[in-house]
Amino acid sequence: MKEVHSFRLTSEDEDIEKILSKLKGREKSNFIRKALKFYISFGQKLEEICYGVNTILKKLDKGILTTTSSDNNVAESDKSEELLLESVKEILNL
DSSP states (O other), X not given: OOOOOOOOOOTTOHHHHHHXXXXXXXXXXXXXXXXXXXXXXXXXXXXXXXXXXXXHHHHHHHTSSOSOOSOSSOOXXXXXXXXXXXXXXXXXXX
């Protein structure tokens, strides 16, 4: 048999408690295992994406970044930021 791992929820883990309380036995174990595997696989990437989105939103708030460009000779980095901005807008509109 494989090793058993356990943990205790804190008073700040109400959201976790809400989800786990609906699951029984193996459902709970499978959920936790899948959640951990997802975090191991994508956690760092998600943090990087969130950082990029927050950076773009801050630039938008400050007026540093606009959604359209009147200059056809936009620098490559500006094009990348514009593409990223459009992607963020699409995600937020889902």
